[in-house]
Amino acid sequence: MNTTAPTDRRADLDWLRVLAFGLLILYHAGMAWSGWTWHITDTESAAWLREAMRFTNRWRMPLLFLVSGAAVMLALGGRAGGVFVRDRLKRLGLPLAFGMLVIVPPQIYAERLHRGQFAGSYLDWLPHAFDGGAYPEGNISWHHLWFVAYALILTLVLLPVFLWLRGARLERIYAVVARRHLYWLAALPLIAAQLWLAPISRNPNGLIGDWFGLVYYGTLLLYGALLFRSAALLDALMRTRWVALAIGVGAFALLHHLFIDGVRPTIAPADRPLFALLQGVNTWAWLLAIVGFARRYLTRRPAFLAYATEAVYPFYILHQTITVIAVYWLVRTGLPVGAKFALAAFITFAVTWLLYEFVVRRLGVLRPLFGLRASRLAVPAPVEGYSLRS
8 A cells, every 4th residue: 555645636626626517616506597406597598507407416416526536545545443533523524514504594694585584784684594493484595505514414424434545455455346347336326226215215315205316426436535545446436437428328318308397297116116227327427537537637637726626625515605696696687598507606605716816815714714724824744554556
């Protein structure tokens, strides 16, 4: 096992993280015009936007959890479990609490205004910011920060597995898996979760009762930890990236034709096995293709990538509040849907960058609240331990 600092970076992993979160920001910028119910929904919608969002829906969040699983192993390094837990509580738990108290309430306020559930200024609303219990009936919510909550809880629950994987010698198994392309079998747990857990789950992204989400995303977190530690396996994905892409395209075409052509499709119980099969194959094929192409082409680390890698977590925490506020005003304009979507995306990126660059990044007291080290000049000492192999 190599001895490296756990802060060593992989270019492909950082690129995937930055691109996945960037796509997420674009996705949220389009939700008001998708035709689906969101925090603020316009009376107009665009079919082209909805279909593009449907396409990314199959692998967008799975990719984030896959990359996060690899990042967990990288962050774990050679540290003891207790030390790592404290680090995760600081890097994930603190921003989650801060986000729920400070970042998310303006979103709920804008939604209440939009739906006629409140009239008055934000200062008038603040005394009621946590009334009524959990959202949507009440005002307590983590909204888009559900990803942080799930990543934190799943990491802590699965920590014994991550600790075991850190010391496990799996080279021979990886060699067989890569040579015989057995990594395709990893789609089976995803299919099983869709088939058996999705029908009995409730409260998506709300933790309690979300059996499908917990198992599905927990599985992908472990897949990320496993996938990125083997050069042989990553090379196999690189060689078969076009095959994975073709399978992903074909599976999505069938999925769309049979099940998701419409504003809000409903899956009949008799059709669920085929839906689960196509859904699982489609998701896993796109993930394998994306990782394979990243392994082939995303190998360089320009100066931008270092900046974006640090910025991506604060961007994620801030962005949806900016989006919701922008959308609140944009839906009241007479602009075409395409223009409103473009403006929502531009305003979100621009304002979020301004807040990050000139406030969050420069104020040491704020940096930990956004998952950053207190000092941007601080460089942690090398720790002997686990590394994600390249």
